[in-house]
Amino acid sequence: MIWIAGSQINPAVLVSEWGLNAVQREVVRKMAESPEVFEYPSADLLRFELKMRDHLVRSALALNESGLAFSTFENARSNAAYWNRTELGGFRLRQGILPSQGIINIFQEGRKYATECATAMVIILYHAVLRSIRPADFEQLFADILLYDWRYDQDLDLRTTRTNTFLPGDILYFANPDYNPATPEWQGENVVDLGRGLYYGHGAGIRTAESLIDFLNEERRVGAIRSAYLVHQATRPGFANLFPYDNSQQGLRFQDQAQNEDSQITAQIGALLWEW
Structure with a gap:
């Protein structure tokens, strides 16, 4: 259910009056169909959330296309012109580099970077925020x-909230309880819900839930009996x-060379071609 300023909202009104795209329409539909209450003090806050959720999906798709490699922390690497690699395999912004420059470079020169799935999720979050708020x-x-x-x-x-209502732009987790101890990086996979039953996980790519579970099950220890599963959070x-x-409040829209906000995005998953 969706409530704005104390009143329950008909999702059809939002779709018709707000000109929502496919990702945003799915968010609104799932919110409206959920027994959970999604409550907002103003319509503008919901508009902002819908905009940022769309950016989260687009940023995940862009990172998938960036060339960013999967690695453990021990083998992590970054573009030394923008980031200093820490002893633990993290990336700290170099002095004199703007945060926006560091984040955008990952999407522009992803082949110079390698990291694991949790860090990839945080990169997506920063990129989506960058495209949703004023640059300064x-x-x-x-x-x-x-x-x-x-x-x-x-x-x-x-x-992080316990829930059975998963929305495009949510970061979810597929757990692998019987993972192989020799490859602890596959004890689970953080993913972005892309909508349409698809998820992006760094190292796994764009997959359905069934395909992600099969992928993780291949990384279990010998004799494993428990399947990987989607955690309800x-x-x-x-x-x-x-x-x-919000960068909409002053008519400002941040755009970078990695992605244009209004462009159509396509992804090949198996024999299917998906468009966002």
Whole structure:
């Protein structure tokens, strides 16, 4: 259910009046069909969340195409012109580099980078925020970015919530309880819900839930009996916390060379060609 300023909202009205794209229409439909209540003090906050969810999906698709390699922390690498590699395999922004420049370079020169799936999720989050808020605010809020595992700036205000309602733009987790101890990197896979029953996980690519589970099951220990599974939780940025910096409020739209906000995105999954 969707409530705005104390009133339940008909999702058809939002679709017809707000000109929503396919990702945003799916978000609204799933919110409206859910027994959970999605409540907003204003329509503008919901608009912002829908915009940022669309950017999360687009940023995940862009990272998939960037050439970013999968690796363990021990073998992580980055573009030394923008990032310093830490002893633990994280990336810390070099002095004199703007946060936006560091994030955008990952999408432009992904082949110079390698990391694991949790860090990839944080990279997607920063990129989506960059495209959703005013550029000057992004530089100020995230001036000292460290990319390492689930380390993130507190201004992202990430929240992990138990839920059965999964929305495009959510970060989800497929657990692999009987993973092979020799390959602990496959004890699970963090993914972005792309909508349409598809998910992006760094190292696994774009897959359906069934395909992701099969992928992880191939990485189990000998004699394993428990299957991988989707955990009933979703990690979401603090949309309300970021909303005051919305780049729509002053007619500003941040665009980088990696992705144009209004462009159509396609992805080949097996024999199917998907469009967003």
